[in-house]
Amino acid sequence: IxxxxxxxxxxxxxxxxxxxxxxxxxxxxxxxxxxxxxxxxxxxxxxxxxxxxxxxxxxxxxxxxxxxxxxxxxxxxxxxxxxxxxxxxxxxxxxxxxxxxxxxxxxxxxxxxxxxxxxxxxxxxxxxxxxxxxxxxxxxxxxxxxxxxxxxxxxxxxxxxxxxxxxxxxxxxxxxxxxxxxxxxxxxxxxxxxxxxxxxxxxxxxxxxxxxLRPLLSKFLLYASSHDPTSTSRHRRKGYSAQTLTAVNSSLNPNPSPSHPNDSYPPHAPHDPKSSPSSPVFELRAWTERTKEEDEGSEEAIMRGRGDLGPPPECKHPLTKSPTPSDTLRTPHFTPTSNPSISIYR
CATH class of the missing domain: 1.20.140 (Butyryl-CoA Dehydrogenase, subunit A; domain 3)
Known part of the structure; x- marks a missing residue:
């Protein structure tokens, strides 16, 4: 103003x-x-x-x-x-x-x-x-x-x-x-x-x-990361358009805590011990971070496409009982009426 x-x-x-x-x-x-x-x-x-x-x-x-x-x-x-x-x-x-x-x-x-x-x-x-x-x-x-x-x-x-x-x-x-x-x-x-x-x-x-300017810069960093040998595939696999801006102040915590298991990391990507919550690490994601859906799709979809995950679980209503063999024999049968756009069940 x-x-x-x-x-x-x-x-x-x-x-x-x-x-x-x-x-x-x-x-x-x-x-x-x-x-x-x-x-x-x-x-x-x-x-x-x-x-x-x-x-x-x-x-x-x-x-x-x-x-x-x-x-x-x-x-x-x-x-x-x-x-x-x-x-x-x-x-x-x-x-x-x-x-x-x-x-x-x-x-x-x-x-x-x-x-x-x-x-x-x-x-x-x-x-x-x-x-x-x-x-x-x-x-x-x-x-x-x-x-x-x-x-x-x-x-x-x-x-x-x-x-x-x-x-x-x-x-x-x-x-x-x-x-x-x-x-x-x-x-x-x-x-x-x-x-x-x-x-x-x-x-x-x-x-x-x-x-x-984050969206514009993220596209530039994505291009730069794909042509920079110092950038690793782990960052791209996590869904960032480029390597996350990470700053580490090791003097504040000279003995970082041991790494903890984290399901968000793929099995073949080692977990960085400095990324634990007790470590003085902060990530500046204001410009370069993009969501997984924007770049490569969700991690679950990628793993399911590789066959690492089984078929999606069936959605069962708590009041719905499992079908019995007798239920499968009573399959609804219908015949079309004079109006082809309407069907009735018998």
């Missing part, structure tokens, strides 16, 4: 209020609306960036919700606290930059304003730092994933999309410095600033939506 509002504000500012023109080409009657739309865009940008990062942190929590990775969880806690602090600070600063508030868009009114250039520059630098921290937080986790190289590269690529947001944020900060500190022609030099702000937020939303 905040991203849509920011995009609408950018379009409105450039198409209607002259934020793509020189400052001397804008009539004085439009300056009040121009500055109001600028304040609204700042607040919308702060809200959109904050909630985009929080959505990513929520995804990070889901990755380790069933694991003992306390270090990674605390890193996410610190990032969330930093992001929330940025949100409230920037909202307060953007709203009360001038005292009284209406002095920001009222030319000639009495009051006092802070240095907008310095305040906006500081906000831009802090925002870029938050984007960078949000991007590098899951990198140690991805580096410990046990998977083929192509799958690791695909997952690393998805998480590395955040660096693009960081780069765009640096460009936006440069234009903040140029428009609000170096030059006097505010509206002319702010035009690329508006564009960079919209691109930064939109790319951030795309990165936060990366888990939705």
């Amino acid at each position: 905040f991203t849509i509002g920011l995009t609408a504000a950018v379009l409105l500012a450039n198409q209607t209020f002259g934020w793509d023109r020189h400052i001397y080409d804008i009539p004085m009657s439009k300056w009040g609306a121009n500055l109001k739309i600028a304040m609204a865009a700042k607040l919308l940008f702060t809200a959109a960036a904050t909630f985009t990062r929080l959505s990513l942190f929520t995804f990070y929590y889901r990755l380790v919700k069933d694991s003992s990775r306390q270090g990674f969880r605390w890193m996410v806690h610190l990032n969330v606290a930093y992001t929330v602090a940025i949100f409230f600070t920037f909202i307060f600063l953007g709203t009360f930059l001038c005292t009284p508030v209406h002095l920001y868009w009222t030319i000639g009114a009495e009051g006092k304003c802070l240095d907008e250039g310095a305040a906006t520059m500081a906000a831009g630098i802090i925002n870029v730092t938050a984007d960078f921290l949000c991007t590098i937080t899951p990198m140690p986790l991805v580096a410990q994933l046990s998977m083929p190289r192509r799958q690791r590269a695909a997952v690393m690529f998805l998480f590395s999309l955040g660096f693009l947001v960081t780069i765009v944020g640096c460009v936006r900060t440069w234009y903040i410095y140029k428009a609000l500190v170096l030059e006097y022609d505010l509206t002319w030099y702010s035009y690329p600033l508006w564009i960079a702000a919209a691109i930064e937020i939109d790319v951030g939303v795309i990165c936060a939506s990366a888990p939705v």
Whole structure:
């Protein structure tokens, strides 16, 4: 919602209020609306960036919700606290930059304003730092994933999309410095600033939506797994489209418990002792896991096709008795009537 509002504000500012023109080409009657739309865009940008990062942190929590990775969880806690602090600070600063508030868009009114250039520059630098921290937080986790190289590269690529947001944020900060500190022609030099702000937020939303790309990525990983000699047939037999993203923290449990029998593994596939419930193993199945029915059919159907299982059991109602030889002799007999679509029993 905040991203849509920011995009609408950018379009409105450039198409209607002259934020793509020189400052001397804008009539004085439009300056009040121009500055109001600028304040609204700042607040919308702060809200959109904050909630985009929080959505990513929520995804990070889901990755380790069933694991003992306390270090990674605390890193996410610190990032969330930093992001929330940025949100409230920037909202307060953007709203009360001038005292009284209406002095920001009222030319000639009495009051006092802070240095907008310095305040906006500081906000831009802090925002870029938050984007960078949000991007590098899951990198140690991805580096410990046990998977083929192509799958690791695909997952690393998805998480590395955040660096693009960081780069765009640096460009936006440069234009903040140029428009609000170096030059006097505010509206002319702010035009690329508006564009960079919209691109930064939109790319951030795309990165936060990366888990939705699981079906597309799973097909790629299925192709990569079929051509990668490091991937084993056991993972394909279990019904995954590619090898499950599995990370093992052996330092947390140096003596894993012995393997337990598991009926879900085929007899000829050895059971991994690190997959026991007491082992600090967590599987990141958000993108690569597909159901058995999607790839190869259910395991029961495959085993029945190979003859490993007998015929399916008969469904017997509890009130139905087993047929006797005398019952088999009383087979219903019917003869067709004049209407061939109707049959009656005799």
